[in-house]
Amino acid sequence: MNNQERNFMGVEQLSLRSLIIGSLGSCVITASSMYVALRMSALPWPTIFVAVLSMGLLKLFGKTTNNEINITQTAMSAGAMVAGGLAFTLPGLWIMGIWKGSVSISSNYVKVLSIAVAGMLLGSVTSYILRYRYILKNSLPFPIGQAAAETIKAGDEGGKKSIVLFGTMLISTIYTFLRDQVRLVPDAFMFNKYSPLGIWNSPMAVGMGYILGTLYTGVWFLGALFSHVFIIPFGPKLGLFADTTAASSFTTSAGIGLLVGTGLGILLGIIYSYIKKFKNRQKDVYSENAETLKSKKNIFNPSRILIMSGTFIAFIFTVVAGIPVLPSILLIIGIYVVSLMAATITGQTGINPMEIFGIIVLLAIRIFAKIDAMDALMIAACTAIASGFSGDLFNDYKAGQVLGTNPKAQLISQIVGGLFGTIVASLALFAIINQFGEVGSETALPAAQATGVSAMINGIGNPIVFGIAVGIGALLYLLGLPTATLGIGVFLPFTISSAVFIGGVIRFISDRVRKKSSDDDTGTVAASGLLGGEGITGVGIALVKMFTRG
Numbered sequence: 001m002n003n004q005e006r007n008f009m010g011v012e013q014l015s016l017r018s019l020i021i022g023s024l025g026s027c028v029i030t031a032s033s034m035y036v037a038l039r040m041s042a043l044p045w046p047t048i049f050v051a052v053l054s055m056g057l058l059k060l061f062g063k064t065t066n067n068e069i070n071i072t073q074t075a076m077s078a079g080a081m082v083a084g085g086l087a088f089t090l091p092g093l094w095i096m097g098i099w100k101g102s103v104s105i106s107s108n109y110v111k112v113l114s115i116a117v118a119g120m121l122l123g124s125v126t127s128y129i130l131r132y133r134y135i136l137k138n139s140l141p142f143p144i145g146q147a148a149a150e151t152i153k154a155g156d157e158g159g160k161k162s163i164v165l166f167g168t169m170l171i172s173t174i175y176t177f178l179r180d181q182v183r184l185v186p187d188a189f190m191f192n193k194y195s196p197l198g199i200w201n202s203p204m205a206v207g208m209g210y211i212l213g214t215l216y217t218g219v220w221f222l223g224a225l226f227s228h229v230f231i232i233p234f235g236p237k238l239g240l241f242a243d244t245t246a247a248s249s250f251t252t253s254a255g256i257g258l259l260v261g262t263g264l265g266i267l268l269g270i271i272y273s274y275i276k277k278f279k280n281r282q283k284d285v286y287s288e289n290a291e292t293l294k295s296k297k298n299i300f301n302p303s304r305i306l307i308m309s310g311t312f313i314a315f316i317f318t319v320v321a322g323i324p325v326l327p328s329i330l331l332i333i334g335i336y337v338v339s340l341m342a343a344t345i346t347g348q349t350g351i352n353p354m355e356i357f358g359i360i361v362l363l364a365i366r367i368f369a370k371i372d373a374m375d376a377l378m379i380a381a382c383t384a385i386a387s388g389f390s391g392d393l394f395n396d397y398k399a400g401q402v403l404g405t406n407p408k409a410q411l412i413s414q415i416v417g418g419l420f421g422t423i424v425a426s427l428a429l430f431a432i433i434n435q436f437g438e439v440g441s442e443t444a445l446p447a448a449q450a451t452g453v454s455a456m457i458n459g460i461g462n463p464i465v466f467g468i469a470v471g472i473g474a475l476l477y478l479l480g481l482p483t484a485t486l487g488i489g490v491f492l493p494f495t496i497s498s499a500v501f502i503g504g505v506i507r508f509i510s511d512r513v514r515k516k517s518s519d520d521d522t523g524t525v526a527a528s529g530l531l532g533g534e535g536i537t538g539v540g541i542a543l544v545k546m547f548t549r550g
Contacts (some may be wrong), residue, residue, distance in 0.1 A: 004065075005065055005067060005068070006018075006068060011406070011408055011409050011412060012406050012408075012409065013065075013067045013068065013071060013405060013406040013409045014071060014406070014408075014409040014412060014413070015068055015071070017058070017061060018058075018071045018072040018075065018413060019075060019412075019413060019416050019417075021054065021057050021058070021061075021072050021075075021076070022054070022071070022072045022073070022074065022075025022076045022078075022413055022416070022417045023075055023416055023417050023420045024420075025050060025053065025054070025057075025072075025075070025076035025417075026075055026076050026077070026078050026079040026417040026418075026420045026421045026424075027079070027420050027421070027424045029046050029049075029050060029076060029077060029079060029080050030079030030080060030082065030083050030421040030424040030428065031083075031424055031425075031428045033046065033079070033080040033081075033083035033084060033087075033425075034083040034086070034087055034424075034425055034428035034429060034432060035428070035432060037083060037084050037087030037088060037447075037449075038087050038091065038432055038433070038439070038445045038447050039445060039446075043080070043081075043083075043084040043087070043088075045077075045080075045144045045350070045392070045395065046076075046077045046080045047073065047077050047144050047145070047147070047148045047392070047395050047396070047399075048144070048147055048148055048151055048528070048531055048536065049536040049540075050073040050076040050077045051069065051070075051073045051148045051151045051152055051399075052151060052155075052536065053073070053076065054070075054073040054076055055069045055151075055152060055155050058072060066152050066153065066403050066405075067400075067403055067404065067405045067406070067409075069152050069155075070148075070149075070152060070396070070399055070400055070403050070405045071405060071406075071409050071410055071413045073148065073396070074393070074396040074400075074410045074413040074414050074417065075413040075414060075416055075417030076417060077392055077396070077417070078120075078389070078392065078393075078413075078414045078415075078416075078418040078420075078421050079417060079418060079420060079421015079422070079424060079425055080392065080421070081123075081352075081354070081385065081388030081389045081391065081392045082116055082119070082120055082385050082388070082389060082418060082421045082422050082425045083421070083425040083429075084354060084384070084385075084388050085116075085119055085354055085358075085381055085384035085385030085386075085387070085388045085389070086112065086116060086381055086384075086385065086425055086426070086429050087429065087447065087449075087450070088354060088355040088358075088384055088449035088450055088453070089355060089358055089377055089380040089381040089384050089450055090112065090377055090378075090381050090429060090450065091429075091433065091439040091445070091447040091450035091451075092377045092380075092450045092451070092453050092454035092457075093374065093377055094433060094438065094439040094440075095439055095440050095447070095450060095451055096373055096377075096454050098374050105427075105430045105434075108430075109426060109427070109430065110320070111320075111321045111322055111378070112321075112426045112429060113422060113426040114317040114318070114320040114321040115317070115318065115321040115323075115378050115381050115382045115385070116381075116385055116422040116425060116426050117317045117419070117422050118314040118315075118317035118318045118321065118382050118385075118386075119314075119335075119381065119382040119383070119385025119386040119389060120385060120386075120389050120415075120418040120419070120421070120422050121310045121311075121313055121314040121317070121415075122310070122311070122314045122332065122335045122336075122339075122382070122386040123339075123385065123386040123387065123388070123389030123390040123392075123393065123418075124310060124389065124390075124393065124411065124414060124415055124418065125306070125307050125310040125311055125314075126335065126336060126339035126386065126390050127339070127343070127389075127390040127391075127393040127394055127397070128303075128306065128307070128393075128407075128411055129307060130339065130340070130343050130390075130394075131394075131397050131407060133343075134343045134344070134347055134394065135394070135397045135398055135401050136401070138347075140343075140344070140347025140348060140398075141211060141212055141213065141216070141347060141348065141350075142346065142347045142394060142395055142398035143207075143208050143212055143350040143527075144208075144350050144395045144398075144531065145394065145395035145396065145397065145398025145399040145401075145402075146211055146398060146399070146402065146524065146528070147207070147211065147527070147528035147531045148395065148396075148399040148528075149399040149402035149403050150165065150524060150525050151165060151528055151529075152399070152403060153402075153403070154166070154525060154528075164522055164525050164526050164529065165525050165526070165528060165529045166529065168203075168207075168526045168527075168528075168529030168530050168533065169529035169530075169533040169536070170529075170533065171203070171529075171530075171533065172203040172204070172207075172529060172530045172531075172533025172534050172537075173533040173534075173536060173537045174533075175203055175533075175534075176203065176204075176534045176537040176538065177537050177541075179201060180537070180538070180541055181541055185201060186201055187200070187201055188200050188201050188495045189201060190495075196228065196232075196493070196494060196495075197228060197229070197494050197495075197498075198495045198498070199495060199498045199499050199502070200496050200498070200499040202496075202499050202534065203530040203531075203533060203534050204530060204531050204533075204534035205496060205499035205500050205502075205503065206499055206500070206502050206503040206506070206527075206530060207503060207526075207527035207528065207529070207530030207531045208349075208350045208500055208503060208527070208531060209499070209500035209501060209502060209503020209504045209505075209506075209507070210503040210504070210506055210507045210510075210523060210524070210526075210527040210530075211350075211503075211507075211524060211528070211531075212348070212349065212350065212500070212503070212504060212507075213504060213507050214504050214505075214507055214508045214511075215482065216348050216349065216482055216485050216504070217485075217501050217503065217504025217505075218501070218504060219481070219482050219485045219486050219489070220349065220486070220488055220489040220497055220500060220501065220504075221489060221497055221498070221500075221501040221504070222486065222489060223255070223258075223485070223486040223487065223488065223489025223490040223497070224489040224490070224492070224494050224497035224501075225489075226489075226490060227251040227254075227255070227489065227491075227494075228251075228493075228494035228497075229494075231247055231250060231251055232244055232247045232248055232251060235247040249461040250462055250465055251490055251491070252461055252491060253461045253462035253463075253465040253466040253469065254465050254466070254469045254490055255469075255487045255488070255489075255490035255491025255492075256356055256359075256360070256466065256469075256487070256491060257465065257466040257467070257468070257469025257470045257472075257487070258469050258470075258472065258473040258483055258484075258487030258490060258491075259341055259345065259353070259356060259360075259473070259484060259487040259488070259491070260360055260466075260469075260470050260473065261469060261470040261471060261472060261473020261474040261475075261476075261477065261483060261487075262341055262344055262345070262473050262474070262477050262483045262484045262487065263337060263338060263340050263341035263344075264470060264473070264474040264477075265474035265475070265476075265477030265478050265483070266340040266341070266344060266477065267337060267340060268474060268478065269477075269478065270340075315328055315329070315332060318331060318332070318378075318382060321378055321382075322374070322375065322378065323371075323375050323378055323379065324369070324371075324375070326368075326369050327365050327369045327371050327379065330364075330365045330368055330369060331361065331365065331379050331383070334360075334361035334364055334365060334383065335361065335383055335386045335387075337361075338357040338360055338361055338387060339386065339387065339390055341357065342354070342357060342387040342390055342391055343390065343391070343394055344484050345484040345485075345488065346391040346394055346395070347394065347398075348482050348484050348485050349484065349485050349488050349500075351488060351492075352387060352388055352391035353488075353491070354383075354384040354385075354387040354388040355380070355384050355449040355450075355453050356491075357383050357384060357387040358380030358381065358382075358383040358384040358387075358453060359380060359453055359456045360383075361379060361383040362376045362377075362379045362380045362383070362457065363456070365379060373457055376457050377453070377454075377457070380453050389414075389418060392414075393410070393411070393414050396410055396414065397410065432445070433445065469487075473486075473487060503527070506523075507523070510523050
């Protein structure tokens, strides 16, 4: 596919057909993602699936390039995280009885759409600002983005890599189908039926662990051992907790605290860098890309105009959604802060706990302003959408770094696909809930994350533990340790952590067998196939169930 790059509206590599195909695909993927999130309380990254789909569609319409494929899949996956952000928070309005049954779409759709657009815009702005630091300067793994790039490259190059990629993708696809649809294999291999310890039966998790590498997966698993092997089973027996419920509350507060502490550590690091530059009499401040650095004295720099206008428009939409002015301002500030956490966690683990960021921001705002339950859920939704949308764009930027894609073209594509996604996601939320009639743990739409957000509206479980964990997380991050993965391990189920750790162990062995040869990335290609196979199958099953109402 070594063809000449396209140019649309003066933007190198951007094409009209990539925007059209990407936007139409975004509508389908967004609707599917909403269904998956509400019915299964989960949402796999659709990045690999849409990379393969974009490649197939563009080749069908004629000659293409890897960069055009990447730009197309950037638009196509954009709405999925909008759907996730809404599904993981706003069903709380039904769970708490604020909205009931088949609520009127006409009187509430504008509110939901407005908060979705605000989150989408803020996610675009924050990821664009932070792209330089996390993609170029720190060069975090972003395993999903790497996998997408390898998928596109293998499709272009053919040969051995293509065989390895599509071979492992086929194996992962068949295995996932047997697990999720046919039910011939279990969701997890448990150590015994009375223990929560086991291994998630997921090719995707193993592939993700391989791409992340030994350090990240090792620290992740250390957090899981601390939480699920020591604190929860032995804490009550040692008299540290009244029962396992109290022990679980401790680990939840500690895990979330470590995530928040990571964000605080990042913020302190940025403040320190400002002070250091000021002392050295350097006028350059941190910016997201080389263009901003070149034109730092020009207040009319396009990047600055984009940032300021995007933030202002998002503020207007939060007010339209019904959030008062002061909480809206605090919301935007909060999103800028948690975006640092989202970028780090997504880059280090491939996981983006967007609803946790929503909880963090709404609890912080409640310290400074009085908000009711509906405003709190709207704030959580906006934050979750911004965090998820930003994480998706970071994955695309990582793929773009590998492939040499123009980030401006990616940003435009993401916003266009995101706009279509916000419209579809907002409609799909009402349509699916109205179809099933109710939401909650004992219904056909369990929406587990939204249930958790609703329960946390009135406060964090253990404030003292949370505060101590925040301090520890910030300190460890400043010392150079991957505290985000430690917090994820403490917080997530042991089955997920163990599966990811297996991938890290395989990577450890592989690196020593081939002596860390930088020229041989066959393992990464194979791991990408494992991610892609499960992702494609998960989205495919969701699409079938959505259209057949299964």
